[in-house]
Amino acid sequence: MIAFIIRRVLVMVPILFGITFLTFAIVNLVPGSPVDSLKLNPRTRPEDIERIKRNLGLDRPWHERYFVWLSGAVRGDFGISLSNNTPVLDRLLGVLPNTLLLTGAALVTALLISVPLGVLSAVKHNTAFDHAVTVLATAIASIPSFWLALLLILLFATQFPAWGLPGLPVNGMRDLRGDSGLFDRLEHMVLPVASLALVQIAGWTRFIRSSMLETIRQDFVRTAYAKGLPRRIVLYVHAFRNALLPLVTLVGLAIPELFGGAYLIEQIFAWNGAGRLTFQAAQSNDYPLIMGATLMFAVLTMVGNLLADILYAVLDPRIRYD
Amino acid sequence: MIDRSELVSSESSAAPRARAGQAALELERVSRRSPGFYQRAWRIFRRNRVSMVALGVVILIIAFVLGADLVSEYITGYDYRRGELGEQFKPPFTDGHILGTDANGRDVLTRLAYGGRVSLLIAGLASLTIVVVGGGVGAVAGFFGGPVDAVAMRLVDVLLSIPSLPLLILFASLYRPGPVGLAFILAAVGWTGVARLVRGEVLSLRERDFVDAARVLGASNARIITRHIFPNVIPIIVVWVSLAIPGFILTEAALSFLGLGVKVPTPSWGNMLQGARDYYTRSWTNVFIPGFMIYITVLAISLVGKGLRDALDPRLNE
Numbered sequence: 168m169i170a171f172i173i174r175r176v177l178v179m180v181p182i183l184f185g186i187t188f189l190t191f192a193i194v195n196l197v198p199g200s201p202v203d204s205l206k207l208n209p210r211t212r213p214e215d216i217e218r219i220k221r222n223l224g225l226d227r228p229w230h231e232r233y234f235v236w237l238s239g240a241v242r243g244d245f246g247i248s249l250s251n252n253t254p255v256l257d258r259l260l261g262v263l264p265n266t267l268l269l270t271g272a273a274l275v276t277a278l279l280i281s282v283p284l285g286v287l288s289a290v291k292h293n294t295a296f297d298h299a300v301t302v303l304a305t306a307i308a309s310i311p312s313f314w315l316a317l318l319l320i321l322l323f324a325t326q327f328p329a330w331g332l333p334g335l336p337v338n339g340m341r342d343l344r345g346d347s348g349l350f351d352r353l354e355h356m357v358l359p360v361a362s363l364a365l366v367q368i369a370g371w372t373r374f375i376r377s378s379m380l381e382t383i384r385q386d387f388v389r390t391a392y393a394k395g396l397p398r399r400i401v402l403y404v405h406a407f408r409n410a411l412l413p414l415v416t417l418v419g420l421a422i423p424e425l426f427g428g429a430y431l432i433e434q435i436f437a438w439n440g441a442g443r444l445t446f447q448a449a450q451s452n453d454y455p456l457i458m459g460a461t462l463m464f465a466v467l468t469m470v471g472n473l474l475a476d477i478l479y480a481v482l483d484p485r486i487r488y489d
Numbered sequence: 490m491i492d493r494s495e496l497v498s499s500e501s502s503a504a505p506r507a508r509a510g511q512a513a514l515e516l517e518r519v520s521r522r523s524p525g526f527y528q529r530a531w532r533i534f535r536r537n538r539v540s541m542v543a544l545g546v547v548i549l550i551i552a553f554v555l556g557a558d559l560v561s562e563y564i565t566g567y568d569y570r571r572g573e574l575g576e577q578f579k580p581p582f583t584d585g586h587i588l589g590t591d592a593n594g595r596d597v598l599t600r601l602a603y604g605g606r607v608s609l610l611i612a613g614l615a616s617l618t619i620v621v622v623g624g625g626v627g628a629v630a631g632f633f634g635g636p637v638d639a640v641a642m643r644l645v646d647v648l649l650s651i652p653s654l655p656l657l658i659l660f661a662s663l664y665r666p667g668p669v670g671l672a673f674i675l676a677a678v679g680w681t682g683v684a685r686l687v688r689g690e691v692l693s694l695r696e697r698d699f700v701d702a703a704r705v706l707g708a709s710n711a712r713i714i715t716r717h718i719f720p721n722v723i724p725i726i727v728v729w730v731s732l733a734i735p736g737f738i739l740t741e742a743a744l745s746f747l748g749l750g751v752k753v754p755t756p757s758w759g760n761m762l763q764g765a766r767d768y769y770t771r772s773w774t775n776v777f778i779p780g781f782m783i784y785i786t787v788l789a790i791s792l793v794g795k796g797l798r799d800a801l802d803p804r805l806n807e
Contacts, residue, residue: 181643182643182650185646185647186647186651189647193659193660194659194663197663305788306788308791309784309791311739311780311784311787313742313743313746313762314762314776314781314783317762317769317780318776318777321769321776321777325770325773423651424652426652426655427652427653427654430655430658431654431747434747435766442655445655445658445659446658446747449658449662460655461651461655461656461659464652465651465652468650468651468652469650
């Protein structure tokens with residue numbers, strides 16, 4: 168197991184090199200540079216622009232700059248953000264908790280809803296309830312998350328107040344005027360988390376349903392029935408635990424999806440997260456910030472997948488990595 | 490190909506034709522004994538009522554967007570570019586605007602047709618590209634193995650480790666592409682799935698006896714890949730593409746929604762949503778309609794894809 172983890176971490180190293188190299192190439196091979204916006208001001212002299220370029224190291228060829236960046240990154244120095252002169256690492260670490268809060272809450276919400284729904288749907292196989300869940304899950308799985316977010320805003324932020332009901336906030340993470348207690352923060356989370364979670368709920372419910380259906384056909388379930396255990400125990404203790412195993416992998420795979428979704432949702436709800444920051448960085452040609460953010464998302468994704476694999480082995484003694 | 494339906498129908502006519510009818514029945518019997526792979530797949534697909542309805546919806550949507558000029562000419566009578574500023578935010582079914590007007594007073598139904606054309610063409614072009622690039626890389630990697638395989642699969646690993654939407658945003662905001670460029674960017678980020686799938690399939694196919702047989706007969710590598718392996722990979726590619734197109738439609742819409750995809754004045758469902766977003770308090774139909782089109786299209790195509798998977802995946806048919 169230890170050997171497996173070490174090997175997996177070692178495999179991550181060249182992949183990370185690949186990612187940084189690729190991103191650096193993409194960012195630097197496009198026409199346009201961070202100093203372009205300075206040229207818009209007719210009073211800026213060309214020699215000043217040259218000087219700024221030299222100071223930023225932009226006058227050197229990009230492969231040379233890649234190694235400069237890489238040698239810094241290896242030592243934990245990801246450079247200075249071009250847009251506001253703050254270290255990239257500080258900017259990223261400043262917004263990362265917000266993104267983790269959003270995606271984490273969506274993940275937990277999705278699990279809390281989809282697991283019971285999926286299991287119940289399988290237990291009540293071929294009943295009206297099962298059919299309703301299956302149809303709903305199929306219908307919801309195709310909803311674009313950003314459209315859903317807009318519809319939720321329409322309903323809860325404009326229609327509810329119009330009907331005299333309390334509306335939900337749609338901007339930012341907390342009320343900037345008030346003292347913003349826990350309730351206020353929770354209130355701000357409802358709509359973004361719901362937009363992010365709903366599509367996952369649909370997918371996972373279907374998955375858990377089929378996993379549970381497969382499990383209750385297995386021999387150990389029949390054995391459990393045969394030795395006289397009540398149906399409730401067999402289903403919700405014996406079968407349930409085994410049906411949940413594949414979910415670990417699925418959750419691991421969903422992590423990049425959640426981060427991707429967070430990009431859009433953060434943008435719509437003005438949530439001060441890493442996705443929104445990366446979006447701004449891409450818009451303003453902020454090379455160091457783009458590099459740092461891409462690397463961070465890649466590391467988070469890989470660590471998520473690794474954790475899923477390890478957890479799977481811990482939970483399922485049949486799995487041995489060696 | 491013999492048109493069987495014609496032969497069979499001739500059986501019921503006058504006596505001199507009886508022998509021809511007999512022959513036709515014989516033909517029918519023989520051909521029914523071993524229907525082709527795709528014939529059988531179509532039979533399975535046809536039995537799936539949900540997928541058939543979805544196929545009908547997809548065909549309707551395609552007709553609607555390809556007939557955008559006709560919609561503009563005969564149904565709405567409005568140009569998709571021209572708006573009357575006095576006619577902003579008309580609700581549906583007023584003054585001949587069947588679905589109302591947008592923030593610039595342009596007819597929504599007309600723009601929906603043109604926008605859909607852009608959205609669907611981008612998804613189609615992107616799918617075609619990933620089949621060529623991903624399928625090609627996967628086939629070569631799986632067939633030759635060794636260092637070629639190792640290099641290609643490490644590249645796939647790298648691309649799969651980056652969440653795709655951030656990468657797309659990066660590409661799209663740095664290169665500011667047009668619709669065709671956008672399709673290629675979607676393909677550049679999305680080809681890895683097909684490559685991995687095709688590689689796995691080719692790995693198992695190349696060990697089969699018919700490949701050895703072809704080699705014994707003196708077939709070259711190129712011939713084995715194109716004539717013997719490729720036809721066997723088509724079904725899974727078809728299934729994969731039908732399930733990938735909804736993803737491309739969604740991603741294009743998301744990028745256009747962020748202002749990074751299709752640029753105004755060219756309409757797309759995504760940028761229609763973006764345009765409506767700022768005015769959601771003035772007109773909810775403008776927010777609802779383009780998103781609903783995206784939703785229905787994505788849903789219908791994925792249901793067709795599911796039907797195709799059930800019909801074409803031999804592992805499920807056994």
